[in-house]
Amino acid sequence: MKLHLDRSIKTPLYLQIESQIRQLILANDLPPGFRLPPERKLATSLGVNRTTVVNAYHELVADGLIQPHVGKGTIVSPPQPANPSLGHFSNAKAIQPISWQNFYTRQSERMHNPVLASILDEIGENDEISFALGSPAGEYYPLEEFKEISKKVMRPDNWRAFEYGPTIGHYPLRQYLADWLSQRGLHTQAQTILITSGSQQGLDLLTKIFLEPGDYIVIEEPSFLGAIGVFKAAGAHILTVPVDQEGLKTDVLEQILSRHRPKFIYTLPTFQNPSGTTMSLARRHKLLELAYQYHIPIVEDDPYSELYYENEPLPSLKSLDEFGHVIYLGTFSKILFPGLRLGWCVAPSQVLEQLSLAKQLVDLHTSTIAQWVMAEFCKQGLLDKHLPIVRNQYRLQRDAMVTALTEFAPQGLSWTIPEGGYYLWCELPPDMKAAALLTRAADKKVTFVPGNAFHVNSGGKDRIRLCFARHSETTIREGIYRLCEAISEILNQPHLRGTTNRPRFSEPLV
Amino acid sequence: MQYTYAERVNYMANSAIRELLKIAEQPQVISFAGGLPAAELFPLSEIKESYAQVLGAGDPSVLQYGTTEGYLPLREEISAQMRAKGIQTEADNIFLTNGSQQGLDLITKLFINPGDVVLLQNPSYLGAIQTFRSYQANFDTIPTNEAGIDDLALELLIKQNPPKIIYLAPTYQNPTGTTLTLKERKAVLRIASKYGIPIIEDDPYGELRYDDEALPSIRSCSTDNEVIYLGTFSKTLAPGLRLGWIVAEKSLIAKLVVAKQGTDLHTSTLLQRATHYYLTHFNAVEHIKTIRQAYKFRRDYMLTELEENFSDQAIWTKPSGGMFIWLTLPERYDTVNLLPHALAGNVAFVPGAHFFTYNGKYSSMRLNFSNPAPQQIKQGIKLLSTIVAAY
Numbered sequence: 001m002k003l004h005l006d007r008s009i010k011t012p013l014y015l016q017i018e019s020q021i022r023q024l025i026l027a028n029d030l031p032p033g034f035r036l037p038p039e040r041k042l043a044t045s046l047g048v049n050r051t052t053v054v055n056a057y058h059e060l061v062a063d064g065l066i067q068p069h070v071g072k073g074t075i076v077s078p079p080q081p082a083n084p085s086l087g088h089f090s091n092a093k094a095i096q097p098i099s100w101q102n103f104y105t106r107q108s109e110r111m112h113n114p115v116l117a118s119i120l121d122e123i124g125e126n127d128e129i130s131f132a133l134g135s136p137a138g139e140y141y142p143l144e145e146f147k148e149i150s151k152k153v154m155r156p157d158n159w160r161a162f163e164y165g166p167t168i169g170h171y172p173l174r175q176y177l178a179d180w181l182s183q184r185g186l187h188t189q190a191q192t193i194l195i196t197s198g199s200q201q202g203l204d205l206l207t208k209i210f211l212e213p214g215d216y217i218v219i220e221e222p223s224f225l226g227a228i229g230v231f232k233a234a235g236a237h238i239l240t241v242p243v244d245q246e247g248l249k250t251d252v253l254e255q256i257l258s259r260h261r262p263k264f265i266y267t268l269p270t271f272q273n274p275s276g277t278t279m280s281l282a283r284r285h286k287l288l289e290l291a292y293q294y295h296i297p298i299v300e301d302d303p304y305s306e307l308y309y310e311n312e313p314l315p316s317l318k319s320l321d322e323f324g325h326v327i328y329l330g331t332f333s334k335i336l337f338p339g340l341r342l343g344w345c346v347a348p349s350q351v352l353e354q355l356s357l358a359k360q361l362v363d364l365h366t367s368t369i370a371q372w373v374m375a376e377f378c379k380q381g382l383l384d385k386h387l388p389i390v391r392n393q394y395r396l397q398r399d400a401m402v403t404a405l406t407e408f409a410p411q412g413l414s415w416t417i418p419e420g421g422y423y424l425w426c427e428l429p430p431d432m433k434a435a436a437l438l439t440r441a442a443d444k445k446v447t448f449v450p451g452n453a454f455h456v457n458s459g460g461k462d463r464i465r466l467c468f469a470r471h472s473e474t475t476i477r478e479g480i481y482r483l484c485e486a487i488s489e490i491l492n493q494p495h496l497r498g499t500t501n502r503p504r505f506s507e508p509l510v
Numbered sequence: 511m512q513y514t515y516a517e518r519v520n521y522m523a524n525s526a527i528r529e530l531l532k533i534a535e536q537p538q539v540i541s542f543a544g545g546l547p548a549a550e551l552f553p554l555s556e557i558k559e560s561y562a563q564v565l566g567a568g569d570p571s572v573l574q575y576g577t578t579e580g581y582l583p584l585r586e587e588i589s590a591q592m593r594a595k596g597i598q599t600e601a602d603n604i605f606l607t608n609g610s611q612q613g614l615d616l617i618t619k620l621f622i623n624p625g626d627v628v629l630l631q632n633p634s635y636l637g638a639i640q641t642f643r644s645y646q647a648n649f650d651t652i653p654t655n656e657a658g659i660d661d662l663a664l665e666l667l668i669k670q671n672p673p674k675i676i677y678l679a680p681t682y683q684n685p686t687g688t689t690l691t692l693k694e695r696k697a698v699l700r701i702a703s704k705y706g707i708p709i710i711e712d713d714p715y716g717e718l719r720y721d722d723e724a725l726p727s728i729r730s731c732s733t734d735n736e737v738i739y740l741g742t743f744s745k746t747l748a749p750g751l752r753l754g755w756i757v758a759e760k761s762l763i764a765k766l767v768v769a770k771q772g773t774d775l776h777t778s779t780l781l782q783r784a785t786h787y788y789l790t791h792f793n794a795v796e797h798i799k800t801i802r803q804a805y806k807f808r809r810d811y812m813l814t815e816l817e818e819n820f821s822d823q824a825i826w827t828k829p830s831g832g833m834f835i836w837l838t839l840p841e842r843y844d845t846v847n848l849l850p851h852a853l854a855g856n857v858a859f860v861p862g863a864h865f866f867t868y869n870g871k872y873s874s875m876r877l878n879f880s881n882p883a884p885q886q887i888k889q890g891i892k893l894l895s896t897i898v899a900a901y
Contacts, residue, residue, distance in 0.1 A: 156554055212517060339778060
């Protein structure tokens with residue numbers, strides 16, 4: 001009986017054993033009466049724990065395929081007589097339920113399930129303060145204005161807003177974005193903009209058109225966890241470049257590029273998620289130089305640059321790019337609200353065409369009505385009206401978080417102060433692990449994202465990401481107080497490192 | 511800059527058909543080519559009211575991130591509708607998508623490795639074929655004889671070349687309009703079950719029923735989650751919304767959650783809430799009856815016109831639901847070559863070749879009756895018969 005175990009895939013070994021034996025039995029390669037090897041013997045020959053084989057055999061017994069007999073060992077059972085309730089099956093063998101495990105693609109095995117189960121507890125339900133979800137503050141959503149615009153767009157004769165639309169997106173929205181971006185130095189036209197169902201989709205489509213399993217890509221470390229997940233699922237070989245106070249370290253990048261040919265470089269250069277850093281102008285120029293030199297495209301993810309709290313942000317890489325090397329992703333999610341799933345991608349025409357083709361197969365096009373309403377909302381100047389409000393408010397919230405930390409933080413905790421964006425990136429006191437803090441903090445009803453979620457390999461365990469965009473200054477102060485309490489408690493009682501009960505998050509973690 | 515694309519991009523061909531059909535969008539062309547529901551039948555004011563209500567409730571969570579599997583009350587509502595159709599299911603078995611196109615994409619992503627075989631009807635839905643192709647699947651055709659699906663041949667085929675999944679649109683299929691009989695459904699299910707092959711049951715048109723009673727879905731006949739069911743609001747509400755659902759067992763839903771998170775996090779929160787409002791405050795059933803009436807009329811009209819103009823030139827299906835009639839001309843015709851002539855004569859259709867997974871010369875074409883107005887149907891069919899005769 002020959003079994004092959006693949007330790008590189010995510011399927012547990014006992015399930016691999018179980019399903020292979022099952023196949024052999026169903027194919028009659030192990031006929032009824034065949035005696036399976038004793039558990040210990042099979043375990044030794046496969047190089048696994050005896051428990052693994054015990055579990056595999058247990059499953060097969062539960063399904064009636066094999067039967068242990070005292071003194072004789074484990075024997076393959078004869079086929080079951082037909083279950084009378086399955087009257088329409090003429091075959092005498094019992095119908096096995098589908099072993100879905102055997103069906104999933106290699107890609108799906110690789111799908112990154114972040115360190116934390118990605119379901120977020122209902123906020124407010126149990127008085128929990130979450131600094132985890134990277135979400136804008138609901139209080140500032142322009143609900144009324146949006147509702148009025150919706151009513152206006154959904155006038156009785158405007159059925160066009162509900163029909164199938166072009167994959168590339170609603171022209172007026174693309175035109176608005178072209179003008180809007182041009183005002184910010186990114187000169188582009190409607191034709192080179194694709195409307196996406198959020199920049200997550202932009203990342204997914206780019207991955208689809210560029211990445212084969214085993215392809216190299218380069219990302220910053222730490223980096224946006226949603227991107228890491230997509231790249232990992234595609235089977236990419238991820239090379240990382242550290243980030244310092246000036247952003248991505250181009251000297252390290254240069255070394256990497258001299259040795260590897262990555263398919264692209266992924267960067268979030270302004271108010272990075274999670275570190276909050278901004279790539280300096282010098283580094284931006286250097287990055288582009290390297291991209292041109294080595295012929296490597298750059299994927300620039302830019303959700304936060306409008307949320308600046310000090311000076312206006314530096315020009316985007318895309319606006320500095322003279323040779324069509326940069327693919328630019330933007331979104332309404334962080335500057336306005338995320339619930340509509342609406343973003344954009346600016347890319348050279350050839351790439352845009354490929355992305356369009358890929359998108360067509362994924363969801364035909366992004367919701368027509370969402371685009372119509374958003375276009376009208378923007379054209380009425382409501383986005384521009386909204387931005388200064390949230391810039392001001394989030395700055396206050398950032399400051400509230402920094403003030404609270406300054407007051408309550410125990411010795412050893414440090415944090416960055418970003419000039420924009422959503423997050424404070426904190427370093428924990430020596431020897432403290434984010435995972436352990438997570439449990440303690442959860443007891444105190446405060447959560448955050450542990451730093452290792454933003455690392456590809458095993459770093460970031462001593463970091464945590466705190467989002468200040470979502471809550472009021474008062475809530476932030478309270479949450480920081482609780483968090484610092486939790487940290488202090490662990491500092492004073494180091495044995496409280498316990499096992500983590502993973503908090504459940506019901507919204508996707510971004 | 512020279513970009514190096516992944517191999518799968520070679521399988522994402524832009525249908526030449528799309529280019530040709532752009533011509534069909536011009537106002538003077540009578541188009542039987544689209545797969546469009548009739549826009550004047552969209553329940554616009556009810557949709558508008560639904561959006562206004564959910565936006566006017568003062569609750570910002572309507573524009574907030576949501577769960578990947580979807581808004582629970584909407585999943586509950588859909589599962590109730592499914593149960594009413596005989597599909598035993600709960601909210602936990604419902605997964606919301608950006609339309610059934612996304613359902614197809616996610617399932618294919620989860621199941622198809624390059625080279626895996628998809629077993630399907632030929633012809634089949636173009637969007638599905640393209641999706642499978644984009645994941646580098648191979649195809650096999652479900653064998654049929656004059657009586658329909660040949661179950662002996664089917665079982666033999668599966669034994670010899672086991673497919674990874676079976677794709678079926680058993681009710682008012684796009685493009686042929688045909689419906690699998692109960693016998694055929696049970697046969698496929700029995701064989702798929704026996705060999706442990708999942709079935710994707712794609713059912714966008716089930717509600718667009720004009721004549722007989724509804725046949726039970728394949729999912730409702732299954733006992734063990736062999737069938738993954740795809741539903742959508744595109745044809746009963748409006749297609750531009752992009753909202754559909756998958757019915758599957760929980761472990762598959764869990765995988766779909768992970769897959770969709772990487773794709774776009776979740777389907778629009780606002781859309782789901784507004785749809786839930788619509789379903790629970792307006793008479794969706796009445797609206798569907800209105801659609802049925804209107805489309806039945808157009809179907810009958812087209813059938814009459816076909817009888818008038820084509821009775822000695824072609825054969826065609828007489829669908830008891832859906833949006834399409836499948837017309838087959840005598841063998842000497844190649845409808846791909848015929849199309850430019852038709853367009854020049856201001857009438858459009860989709861040549862049959864685009865719905866088959868293997869190349870060949872086809873004399874069939876798909877005609878949509880849901881979108882054109884009755885007057886256009888009359889004119890267009892007449893035009894078409896003239897063009898065919900002259901070819």
